[in-house]
Amino acid sequence: MALPRIEIDGEWFRDTEGRRRILRGVNLGGDCKVPYTPNGHTNIPTDFSDHRTVSFVGRPFPLAEAEEHFGRLKAWGFNCLRLLTTWEAVEHEGPYRYDEDYLDYFAELCRKADDYGMYVFVDFHQDVWSRMTGGDGAPGWLFEAVGLDFTKFHAAGATHVMQYKYDFARGGRQEDNYPTMTWSQNYKYPANAIMWTLFFAGNTFCPDFLVQGRPAQDFLQEHYLGAMEAIATRVKDLPNVIGFDSLNEPGSGYVGLPMSYRHTGPSEQNPFPARPGLAWSVLDGFAAARGLAREIPEMGIDWDQRAVVKKRDVLVNAEGVSIWKDGAKCPFERAGAYRLAGGEIEALDENFFSERNGRRLEMEKDFMGPFFAHVAERMRAINKDWLLFAELDPGAGLGHGFPPDTPERTVNASHWYDIVTLSTKRFDFPVKVNPYTGRTLEGADAIEASYTRQLGRLKDASKTLNGGTGAPALLGEFGIPYDLDEAAAYKAWDAGDRSDGPWEKHVIALDLMYNALDQLLMNSTQWNYTASNRNNQAVGDGWNQEDLSIYSVDQRIDPSDINSGGRALKGFVRPYARTVAGRPLKMKFKRETGTFRFVYEADGAGETEVFVPNLQYPKGYDVEVEGGEAMRDEANQIIRVHAVGSDKVAVTITRR
Template identity: 35%
Template sequence: MAPLRLKIEGRTFRDSENREVTLRGINVAGDAKFPTEPDLPSNNPDRFYEGDQLSFVGRPFSIGEAHTHFSRLKRWGYNLMRYVFTWEAIEHAGPGKYDEEWVQHTIEVLRLAKGYGFYVFMDPHQDVWSRFTGGSGAPMWTIYAMGLNPLAFPSTQAAWVQNTYPDPAKYPKMIWATNYTRLACQVIFTMFFAGKDFTPKAIIDGKNIQDYLQDHFVEACRHLALRIQEAGDIEGDVVIGWESMNEPNRGLIGWQDVSVIPEDQKLQKGPSPTAWQAILTGSGRACEMDTWDFGSLGPYKSGTELVDPKGDSAWLPAEYDDSRYGWKRDPGWKLGECIWAQHGIWDPSNDQLLKKDYFARQPKSGRKIDYEFFTNNYFMPYYRRHRKAITSIHENAIMFCQPPVLEIPPSIKGTDDDDPNMVFAPHFYDGVTLMMKKW
């Protein structure tokens, strides 16, 4: 077990000589969210759906450029790096297929960081799940595993993606974050954190989709931790810890009524569907929905818009060939049909909403779900799984726990989760400045 060059003592960080350390950190780096080959910034539609054959080698920068960046950051006074990487970078080719060339590139960059004296913690980054749902993070095969068809997201507005927008240069400002409240991410995050409760029919390779996704994500992180340990000279000395996940989201978990927009949904811009409208347009139905804009006082309703997918479905067709990635989908999980219809939330034969409060309570306990309940009962089980995997390799790693943005932190005092080696790592945003792009 490699000793940590940085340790926690109460509320302070101390170095190996027991001196208190003030951390001055920076993300390294935003371009790690998209591949080097093909070179696909968010405004480039070419080869976008070639999500299996790609490479992130060279992110966040090449070995040749590393000295330039590290020396500049050192001169600017930084001593800590939040090292951004994505699940897609490791496991893009398919479940269990790791890109060892990218892993070795990462190790070499971290090794160079050692010479500049940086502390590093590893950030398994996601924004609205993936590049194929308008952000970054997970590989494309995860979307197919969940029965969704990313090629139909533009027409159904299941996700807004700049690469597939008719004119990428005119993509609406900051609308990407509203993808959290569109069909694709609502389905994805509900499955990831609570599939066993809310999509029990979603079984793949004998596991509920929740366990299937979490197992693969956590194991990909564990694999990287193992390779860093095997490198022999960077675990503990450079890599002092691991973050749990960037900005976890609850999807539909805890929504009290899917036919209305929750009061706490402050971010609205462009066509703003209720979850029920998103379900309908995701299955090819036309819906007239409110449109919103953002002003100096926040979001305001600007009108209405008819969203008509013209029969397109955001769900994989029944004839989709699941053998592409080698998994076996349970016969009880039908392709070509909305997963929420399969769980009795609505009836596609007459488009009637049957269970508007389906996500309001935890099925096994009947307890009402709010954000605090989600954090303690859905996020924390994931966090424990992630922590267990990382510390099985990097035993004394500092764990940076990041619960949902701007929400009450988990209730861990006096429990087994009250870990002296945990750092509470919340995110905060000045929403108006973020949206308006000016002070």
């Protein structure tokens, strides 16, 4: 039976049957960033020369495997998918040449998700623009269109790409060649920054720069939206498809930045701590792109000082390679941002990217707001009921918040990670040190409280959306690396340890995150489920040595057991109220004892559904309902609750 449509009612999702829905889902999946044919996993060498002929049919998994994977996700209690696709997957062959086989495949994947009770919102994913610039997302032919030669990016030091830096014969972790979790530094590198600036703000900074007869910004956004429309047209009639993400973790490029400033620590211009990596200025980026050697400070974590400090100076583009094609001109030089003379570069306007007509530019208000409007308009021309799942540049936190002209029926789909755990692949417990700020947290309660405060601020950003009536907050991404502490759990697994012991840290970290989500009654889609994940530090999720998948095929030792292959399941397979005939008031789960309590204010005779996983209650459970009665649906791991003679209903579940 088709799932009922979902609408927005203030801070809640509400279905067309009138019940509020709490969406607890997962991102599917981490390897959708790379082609299936040929296998685009970043642990496999490539020069990207085949970028026009690749195929993404089979990401996240072949349709023949859908029953296994969807069945597993349903058994784990998920009711929502943030389903990944990419611009490249749709339009890799060239302008307006859409991959029809992939569109058919993607639509069928969405249909099958409905059979397992999964709502879907489509995530047009990207990380640091494209595979050729160290991530995923945009097709390669766009570089040629704007005058850039991606085959020269590595030689010029204009990108930081695993396939160019990694020693594949050596394998494993290579902190000397490609340090773990460094892909995001590409946002600061010139190839990335130039493309993002053109995509969001080309009309402002270089309006005379035309690509195939159109302003560069219009050209780029038109093709991006066209790829979205191609997907949208295929899934427009599926009731479980509830909307589209605007664009995963968009970059701001050079918008708002002074020309010469290098961020090496808190300052008047930037009060935040520095991050590891090269401290590029805008002028450094343009110099390297034009073929000038440039010495740039490199920042790194000093665990003794509990700070990010300068480690050394790095000479970038020593060979003097330009990334512009022969005959192509840098549009920002032509527009007056800088000039090149006598082998030297000079800023002509220090505030070129930060001010216009005496007014300071704001990425959110000036560029993201109009972009949100374009996405919503184009999608809703195909299906008027779709929701917009909006994201801002995560590098700016929530900056100035969502722009005031964000379209109606928008969901706050921001992301959040414990950035120390994510970037260092360490979860120090019970004493947790933040090397970026120098702060220390001691004990589970303190860590959980910190998570709750951070997520609470993210949720508060929803209050101004939808004309001030508020919006649901759906945490679009969060999660943990499973190769913590130099992959200690994998080494224990290889040694034959099948106990919960090696996964204790993972379970604790996830439990604290979900406790915070419960306290805030937030929706979420965890990052991620990768069907091809391997217990291998060079592979992981198949992309840049990330390894956050809640499933690994290497750990699937019993095909008859739906849980086989799952990682740290007790950290996220947990009870929650997913459909509520009323207003949720309080939800809390105590993993150690198995006690779950949910309180809601009933608003009618409808049915409330609580997911109760067998995994947490291997010997069964007892249910007590104050103000109502419950029926068990053991086959679906659900209890169904009806209010009886009371406006307030409290459900308590205890482990036997």
